[in-house]
Amino acid sequence: MGRRGEHSLAEIKAMALNTAIEIITQQGLAQLSARKVAKQMGYTVGTLYLVFKNFHDLVSQANAMTLDELYRHSLNYSQHAIENKVLQISLGYLQYALDNPNRWRAIFEYQMPEQEQWIPEYAEKVQKLFALVESLLVVQCPSLPSDSVHLTAHALWSGVHGICVLALTGKLQGIELEQVPDLVSLLVNNCLLGLQQQD
Amino acid sequence: MGRRGEHSLAEIKAMALNTAIEIITQQGLAQLSARKVAKQMGYTVGTLYLVFKNFHDLVSQANAMTLDELYRHSLNYSQHAIENKVLQISLGYLQYALDNPNRWRAIFEYQMPEQEQWIPEYAEKVQKLFALVESLLVVQCPSLPSDSVHLTAHALWSGVHGICVLALTGKLQGIELEQVPDLVSLLVNNCLLGLQQQD
DNA sequence: ATCAAAAACTGAACAGTGTTTATTTAATTA
DNA sequence: TAATTAAATAAACACTGTTCAGTTTTTGAT
Secondary structure: OOOOOOOOHHHHHHHHHHHHHHHHHHHOHHHOOHHHHHHHHOOOHHHHHHHOOOHHHHHHHHHHHHHHHHHHHHHHHHHOOOOOHHHHHHHHHHHHHHHOHHHHHHHHHOOOOOOOOOOHHHHHHHHHHHHHHHHHHHHHOOOOOHHHHHHHHHHHHHHHHHHHHHHHOOOOOOOOHHHHHHHHHHHHHHHHHHHHHHO | OOOOOOOOHHHHHHHHHHHHHHHHHHHOHHHOOHHHHHHHHOOOHHHHHHHOOOHHHHHHHHHHHHHHHHHHHHHHHHHOOOOOHHHHHHHHHHHHHHHOHHHHHHHHHOOOOOOOOOOHHHHHHHHHHHHHHHHHHHHHOOOOOHHHHHHHHHHHHHHHHHHHHHHHOOOOOOOOHHHHHHHHHHHHHHHHHHHHHHO
């Protein structure tokens, strides 16, 4: 039927990303498909390939948006804390995951096709989160050498991430859901305690 | 062509599981398909459905076998350690993941179809790993109350798991691969140090 | 205003996926 | 040897991502 001109390509791209996020949120990443996105937008599949290189591109950009939200949410938690900001950002990270399980899992369970690359924004945004934790840690443990801060930030953050992963995939069967934040507190606080003892 | 009688159904099932693990090991979970398994065995797809309920069933049982190997490997590491067994089992867990990335990722990145259940063995084996860590922790921290041991074991183990996840998915960009075991040591040792300080 | 060119959009095709089922073939039993 | 049972297949179904030849509409120039 040809050009309808109702939406610009930029608008179509935005619509597609929002629709994809909607489907991920409601039905999970596994239920996302190109045709489903297109149909829900009122277009056909081919149109998506005018604004995305391929399906991987669509998913990556949708996940990048989630990663942004996740970053802002975590940052917000740390900024509203007056002490132990490292713990607070960790709890903020967990809370976003618990509140948006499907979107959170989509970020970390998406299997990148062989031979494809991450979109640049994706790697940047992951890096930004680590950097944020590192900056909070350096304030909280001023006597720690910068090499140690770097390693510790990654260890701590990976640990918090691991708790989120296992909690969201139902693999923490011996732990009640309301105890999951306690796991984060336990890990972060004891690790920090151990660090300060070394000084 | 009908019954060839070359293999019993039990043998066919074992062949399928071994073939699936082979494909996962070499090409990753994303490249696994029912037809590929069947073809590599010298059978057709339909035959697989004589011994598996569905594809989910096949993947689950293949992953359960990996989970067993992972458990034995981790147990072995802890048994050969004379002190700090909690750290050693953690490093053993990490090493298995680094040595068998595709099999390890298959366990944790497999998206269970909506409305399907884990096979019972699967949940049991995950539980067994947590229980093992908990039993080592209780020896290493005898003065810790049993409630705390339970929580701490899960927090610690999730932490170690998180490091494995991010390392294998290439999200620890600020860290060299040979430093990853250091991350595990840092997390585990500092957390244990913090715990002992609380006593 | 008319016509050509460019851009937007579709629909159908392709190879692949998991799954089901009628059918064929071989081994077992009577 | 004939009837029965079990093993295995081939083909179909609905779905997936991806491509591309056409069709339709808008735009730009005469």
